Amino acid sequence: MPLIDIFLSTLNITLPVFAMVFIGIGLKRFRWIDQAFVDTASKLVFRGTLPTLLFFGLAGTDLETTLDPWMLAFFTLATLLSFAAAWGWALLRVRRPLRGVYVQGAFRGNCGIVGLALAAGMYGDAGISLAGLLLGVVILSYNVLSVIVLATYQPRETGGRGVDWAHIVRHIVTNPLILAVLAATPFAIFEVPLPDWLTTTGDYFASLTLPLALICIGATLSTRALRKGYRTTVSASLAKMVVVPAVATLLAVAAGFTGPALGVMFLFFASPTAAAAFVMAKAMGNDETLTANIIAMTTLMASVTVTLGVFVLRLAGLI
Template sequence: MELSALFLQTLETTLPVFAMVFIGLGLKRAGWIDRAFVSTASMLVFKATLPTLIFLSIIRADLAATLNPALLGFFALATLGSFLFSWGWAILRVPREARGVYVQGAFRGNCGIVGLALAAGMYGDYGLSAGGLLLGVVILTYNVFSVIALASYREGQHTDWRSILGHIATNPLILAVVAAVPVAAMGLPLPGWLMTSGDYFASLTLPLALICIGATLSLGEIRNSGRLAISASLMKMVTLPALATGAAWLVGFEGRELGVLFLFFASPTAAAAFVMTKAMGGNAALTATIIALTTLLASLTITIGAFGLSAAGLI
């Protein structure tokens, strides 16, 4: 395939995702949707439609082909490595009071929405099922590491680790993965009408979530962002994806496995980072700016990265 055709094929995968993000931005600026809509829709996605999408994608998957312990294990180790690398950099270059927010913004990707959408667009059912399984690792590692980073630099406040573990254990996305794996492993059939209704409901997930991400973008905050936001954004969108994807290739991952890993590594900072920062008394404004900036950068960095890996015959 010629490079121009390959580049167009890459754009066909990435542009629909980011087009929905910018549609959300346009709808918010036009006044057609507001904060109340974004809050309600985001909660609906998190608690209902995304867990449904994950559940259905896993039970339809061929676990013999999709369930890859090496892939899951590597992603967990790479996430730990990204967390430690960004924390080490923060110790050297970031003021103490901003380190926790910086670390979370630099390593915590929006895999549940952007990563999953891109994986589905590039690899279809395999992307959905493999991405759904990876989300179980994502949710556990991202939440635990984020709490550690933020709690380490939260002065004068007590961290309720029991409550935090309770929230992790009752996370709807984790529960969806836990419920789906035994159903898929045992091949339990579900009624056709239930599967069809589930498909209708799950189909709301990606467009609704991407529109909400766009509606939360603040171009004014991005223009006013300082050195820390730019540094964390470049760490998240350039440095860590390059290092993690390179490590994955070196240990033997290739093809669609490497592609899914890259898309998850290269996802912009998760919107959930803002909620976590605010709840733990961190600099929520800095977190919001990092989320906005990485989301805008993603349309460029992910497209270029996917094109480069495809052109090199790696994915």
């Protein structure tokens, strides 16, 4: 395939996703939507439409061909390595009060929305199935590791509350995305058919997920505060959007991954910093402004870095 055709087909995968994010920015700026809409829509996506999308995406999956324990194990290992590397760099180059926020911003990706949307755009239902399986690993590892690093650098003025591990565990086991994956697994294992009317209704409801979620991401972005802590923001953003996906993907290639498995893992590695990082940083008394800056910059960078990454992998014939 000619080089220009590969590039244009890559744009067809990535641009629709990021175009929706920029549409969200525009809608908020023109006041067609407000914060109340964003809050309500975000809850609808997290509690309803996204779990529905994962459930129906996994329920009809052939797990014998889709489930790859080695892929799940590799992704877990790569996440741990990126976390450790970000923390090591922070010890050398980042001021102590900002280290927890830096590390979380440098390793925690928005896989549940941006990664899933890109996987669906690249591989359709097969991409959703692979992404759904990885999300279980993502939710568990990202939450636990973020709590560890943020608690380590939790300011003393927060009162030394420590970490409420019971709350964290409860948050993970009651996460709607994990529950959706667990609920869909028996249907996939025993190949239980779902009624056509239920599948059609589920598809209608689930189709709201990606447009709403991406618009909400755009609507919550703010570039006004990027001037504060600019160097730290840039450093964490480059780590998240360039270093981590490049190194992790090269390791995945060296480990023998190709095709959809490699493609979906790259999209997860290359996803911008998750919006949930802001909520957790604020709740644990860390610098929420720096967190918001990293989220904004990585999201803006993603339209370029993800497109280039997919283009290079397709050019090399790896995905």
